[in-house]
Amino acid sequence: MAFFRKCKRQVVYSIVSTGLGKNAVISMLPLETQNIITALSAIVSHVRGHQKGAEIKEQLVRFMVSVGLQKDAGFIRFRDLAQADAPLRKAFDLLCKLFNFYDHNPHNRDLQPHFERVEGYFKEVEKALTALLGPHYQTPEDAKRLGFIMSEVATAQFFSDVWADASLEDHMFDLYNTMNIYTQFHYHYGDKDN
Numbered sequence: 001m002a003f004f005r006k007c008k009r010q011v012v013y014s015i016v017s018t019g020l021g022k023n024a025v026i027s028m029l030p031l032e033t034q035n036i037i038t039a040l041s042a043i044v045s046h047v048r049g050h051q052k053g054a055e056i057k058e059q060l061v062r063f064m065v066s067v068g069l070q071k072d073a074g075f076i077r078f079r080d081l082a083q084a085d086a087p088l089r090k091a092f093d094l095l096c097k098l099f100n101f102y103d104h105n106p107h108n109r110d111l112q113p114h115f116e117r118v119e120g121y122f123k124e125v126e127k128a129l130t131a132l133l134g135p136h137y138q139t140p141e142d143a144k145r146l147g148f149i150m151s152e153v154a155t156a157q158f159f160s161d162v163w164a165d166a167s168l169e170d171h172m173f174d175l176y177n178t179m180n181i182y183t184q185f186h187y188h189y190g191d192k193d194n
Contacts (some may be wrong), residue, residue, distance in 0.1 A: 025061055032178050037061065040153055041176035043168055047161050048152070056152055063145050067133065075136040083132055087124035092179035094118050095159075099176045103166045111163060115156035122154035 026034055037060045045053025070076045098114055129146055137143045152158065162168060 003045065025065060029064060032181060035065075035174055035178040039171045042171045043162055043175065045154060046168055046171070047158070047165060049137055052152070056149065059149050063149060066137070066142055066145065070133060070136050073136070076132060080132055081129075084125045084128040087121040087128070089183050091118050091121035091125065091154075093183045094121070096176055096180050096183065098159075098163070102163055102172055103169060109169065112156060112160060115159040115163075117161060119154060119156045122150055126150045126154075143157065 003113070005087070026037060037057060040060065041053045043053075043058035044056045067076070067081070071078060094114060095118055098111060098118075101109060101111055125144055133146070134143060
């Protein structure tokens with residue numbers, strides 16, 4: 001059985017490595033996830049360069065595929081991901097509040113302590129997901145993927161750089177809307193696992 005899981009993984013990752021395949025996989029994700037991937041990769045492209053933005057997009061898609069493969073293999077259930085929900089909500093909620101100061105901070109408030117709190121929440125998310133998914137990673141690259149993503153887009157320095165760049169308004173608004181929608185809804189799992 002492990003052989004077939006490995007083959008399935010190789011085929012899926014081969015598809016994801018092409019531009020068309022990556023876009024096909026993204027189109028199958030929930031709309032909110034699509035919006036986060038699109039907005040984050042655009043923001044990273046602008047702040048850190050096009051190559052880094054493309055790399056983040058690919059790593060995010062590969063991470064989502066990895067989660068899907070673990071679910072298909074029966075290693076996890078989507079309800080298990082709720083372990084990371086509370087700190088993710090706190091991070092998104094605080095970022096949504098901080099959005100009020102994006103391109104409009106008339107009293108020159110120091111946002112750095114708030115960015116550091118958000119980074120702390122994302123570290124909790126990373127810790128919860130690593131504990132859940134880590135035992136089932138197939139390769140060392142899978143194990144490093146989440147850490148790479150978080151080190152690029154979930155740091156106080158990244159948020160500080162983004163908030164300092166007024167030209168990102170459209171992408172920031174898209175990201176804000178998606179995070180705000182996420183924080184408004186709570187997921188309840190019944191007997192069936194989705």
